């Protein structure tokens with residue numbers, strides 16, 4: 001089990017990570033989502049034993065993970081961090097990149113393990129190519145295969161999907177999900193795009209200004225975010241002041257400036273209801289996301305499968321009052 005216990009780290013005036021605590025069990029996937037500069041990379045580096053904490057500690061199976069200033073070779077042998085740039089050895093093949101991680105094992109086991117990983121990571125066909133001769137998705141899979149080759153307890157991934165096109169994102173995402181379950185690795189990945197996080201992570205943390213402001217199941221964070229920031233980090237959301245609710249056909253007893261959220265899927269196009277003028281229509285494949293202006297102060301986003309909607313068109317919207325969620329700023 002990986003534990004972060006009140007981890008804190010500053011750089012000069014900047015508090016990059018503040019008092020972060022959580023636990024991660026073998027076979028679990030945790031995603032950390034946060035805006036640029038929220039402390040994601042610093043937290044990963046602390047967890048990997050590659051950055052010294054100012055306060056707090058990292059523990060693996062109840063033993064403290066030392067920081068780089070305390071050991072000759074920084075980094076814990078059972079904790080692997082895969083960087084965004086993959087850091088593959090450029091002059092040897094995909095197969096040799098993976099085999100290098102298990103070079104101290106018996107040749108028979110080494111070959112078995114490398115073949116197993118090549119298969120699991122869908123790399124068998126490109127195993128003899130050099131890193132520069134493979135795609136970004138294949139490089140990412142090679143880096144992950146190499147990282148897990150000697151069965152580390154913890155796999156840390158820095159933005160594992162960000163450089164990949166959609167098909168490759170899906171392949172890498174599904175592969176990480178299967179690999180972590182099969183090998184019972186504790187996996188934590190950071191991302192600024194929550195769509196990846198929502199689908200494969202068992203738990204989702206929201207990082208803001210170095211603080212872990214929410215840690216819960218992806219469904220709970222999506223439906224009951226603690227702040228508007230946490231809501232935005234997990235998808236499109238309408239953020240509305242209480243004073244504007246009556247104009248949307250919803251009564252409220254909250255203070256005028258209280259903030260509430262409603263997801264676009266809880267705003268419906270209807271025959272009757274609040275009148276709004278379409279400002280923009282975004283085609284999303286499965287549905288359209290429609291932005292409509294209700295008044296000078298309120299714009300709502302809604303989802304629909306209805307074709308043919310045009311900017312300027314007047315529509316009617318209905319809000320599901322039970323889906324309104326009140327938050328702090």
Ligand SMILES: Nc1ncnc2c1ncn2[C@@H]1O[C@H](COP(=O)(O)OP(=O)(O)OP(=O)(O)O)[C@@H](O)[C@H]1O
Pocket residue numbers: 011012014015016034035036037038039040041042043192
């Ligand atoms: N070595 C450093 N020296 C000084 N400041 C740093 C250092 N590393 C990080 N910071 C600062 O700490 C804060 C958190 O940075 P960090 O890279 O951890 O954020 P991040 O969420 O990973 O950002 P991004 O998504 O842009 O990579 C930022 O304000 C950053 O400028």
